[in-house]
Amino acid sequence: MKNRNRWLLIAVGLGVLLNPLNSSMISIALARLQEVYRLDYTAVSWVVFAFYIASSVAQPVMGKASDLFGRRRIFLAGLVVAFAASILAPFSPGFGWLIVCRIIQSIGTSMMVAVGMAIVRVHIKENQAAALSVLSVFLSGAAAVGPFIGGVIIGWWDWEAIFWVNIPFTAAGFLFAWRWIPEDTPEESPVKGLPLSKWLEILDVKGIVLFAAGLTALLLGVLSFKSTGAAALWQILTTLAGLALLTLFVIQELRSASPFIPLRTFARYPAMTRVNVEYMLVNVLFYALFFGLPSYLQTVREVSVFHTGILMLSLGLCSLAAAPVAGRWVDRSGPGPALMLSALLMMFGSLWLVMMNESSPVAGVCIALAAFGISNGLSGVGLQAALFQSSPQEIIGVASGVFNTSRYFGTILSSLLTGLVMGGRLSSGGLRSLALVLTIIAILLILMNRQRLRA
CATH class of the missing domain: 1.20.1250.20 (MFS general substrate transporter like domains)
Incomplete structure (x- = not known):
């Protein structure tokens, strides 16, 4: 493998590992977050739900967005967003703010996962299978050792450390990506110049909104019922609203020419x-x-x-x-x-x-x-x-x-x-x-x- 390709792989790898790393480290922090915010397990699970719901939406969306704005730009922007979320999360004044930071973190890290594989496929022509397997090691390895890393750094410091640990990765990743990921050429952005309405149609914004809102409402209704042990009117209405929105989502996806799912x-x-x-x-x-x-x-x-x-x-x-x-x-x-x-x-x-x-x-x-x-x-x-x-x-x-x-x-x-x-x-x-x-x-x-x- 050429020397330039090795550096490109390192640059992409430093970015794509952040999503699985942050989705797995949090498993060790859940008990501590229950203590800090005085919540039960059901409530604190939203730090997990929020991350995965945001990832499931952001990755396909950002993959499409890279066609319009360029893969390098999306990758660099993702590093900046992940860096900002990692700085802000430890200072969250309440659990709701921490959820918001986790959503922002998920969007930032998803931006890199969405385009990382594409960057390798486009710019590494020789031994491409080997290059993709190396990238898979970054992804699977980060997920596998995330709980261990989380346990060690929380044991030494506290739950805030699982966010601080991202800072050197995002900073180094940005420097490597800026230096080694090539600029996209106009030919690599086939939908550039389309009107906003067409781009929103390609992204299937209606489907995205219905999916995210329906899933969130359904989870909120079901989990709140579990926490209280009784079915209040708002819980029943929230659950029914979630089911209705997900039904509309299915109808939208079957009708859409460019469905989100x-x-x-x-x-x-x-x-x-x-x-x-x-x-x-x-x-x-x-x-x-x-x-x-x-x-x-x-x-x-x-x-x-x-x-x-x-x-x-x-x-x-x-x-x-x-x-x-x-x-x-x-x-x-x-x-x-x-x-x-x-x-x-x-x-x-x-x-x-x-x-x-x-x-x-x-x-x-x-x-x-x-x-x-x-x-x-x-x-x-x-x-x-x-x-x-x-x-x-x-x-x-x-x-x-x-x-x-x-x-x-x-x-x-x-x-x-x-x-x-x-x-x-x-x-x-x-x-x-x-x-x-x-x-x-x-x-x-x-x-x-x-x-x-x-x-």
């Missing part, structure tokens, strides 16, 4: 839809454990933030170690066997947590974490291969976008599930109930993969 694609290609459903369920399983377990360890088992980060490292290391093995296995045997083992490991890890109680050794959670980590490494590679097998070549770009959307749906549902089952007051019984639900989802995945192996 191409729902027609799901109906047209059922095999691809099956892969996306499986990917969503895998993420529900993984992230429910990812966010629920650290809070349980700190709140119920009184494990320090630092040691919680150390325990969670087993999840990240096993995931990273399993991915290259999965790649060779899937190349040789196809995605079916790897995905079946992934589902079996998730069922084993969930059942292990079901059997744990207050007297079980805390270190025992590492067995479940290792099972989920290996499973995540296998499913990440296996489902990507299954997507390529099930998607026609002419729509592979759309298929990849839908695939990422399924991941965000899974992460949002995982937070909702964790909030509903473990919300209010965390307990060992709550963890076992969550693990039992995860076991049922894992069994569903096993049945889906059994059909895949028979086909």
Whole structure:
């Protein structure tokens, strides 16, 4: 690989790692934020919801916006936005302000993820697959070690540190990007010069607003009911409004010529839809454990933030170690066997947590974490291969976008599930109930993969 391409990869990598890093570090900070803002788990979960809802909207939007304004400009702007959010978040006077900062942070980091892959594809012509795999390491590695980093820095300082840690990354990323990411040429911005009304139509602003408002209203209604234990009129109306807005969103997407989420694609290609459903369920399983377990360890088992980060490292290391093995296995045997083992490991890890109680050794959670980590490494590679097998070549770009959307749906549902089952007051019984639900989802995945192996 040429020297210039290496520096370009570093520049892009420093930017794209910020989104998965900040989405994973927060898992260690949830218990501390409950203390600081005197909130229950359900309420504090909005720092997770807000980030993922904003990411699910911002990434496809910013990908389209890069066609108009240029990929380099979007990438640099994303670094500035992420830097500003990281500076402001620690000074939030209330939890609402922290949510706003998390949304801004999500938009900034999503701007870089949205165009990072495209920058590599356009400007690195030789050994492109190897370059993209290096970028994947930045993405998966940051997500895997995020809880460990969060545990260490919160243990040394406090929750504000998970925002301060972004400052050197954004500053260095900006300098590298300014120096090594080439300017976009006019030919690379095919929609430049279109009127605002046409650009808003291309972005599907109506769909975006309906999706974000409907999902937020639905989550607010459902979670507030869980927190209070009673259905007030405003909670019922908020939930119904969310369902109505999401119904309008579906109608809008089916009518739009340039839909924010191409729902027609799901109906047209059922095999691809099956892969996306499986990917969503895998993420529900993984992230429910990812966010629920650290809070349980700190709140119920009184494990320090630092040691919680150390325990969670087993999840990240096993995931990273399993991915290259999965790649060779899937190349040789196809995605079916790897995905079946992934589902079996998730069922084993969930059942292990079901059997744990207050007297079980805390270190025992590492067995479940290792099972989920290996499973995540296998499913990440296996489902990507299954997507390529099930998607026609002419729509592979759309298929990849839908695939990422399924991941965000899974992460949002995982937070909702964790909030509903473990919300209010965390307990060992709550963890076992969550693990039992995860076991049922894992069994569903096993049945889906059994059909895949028979086909």
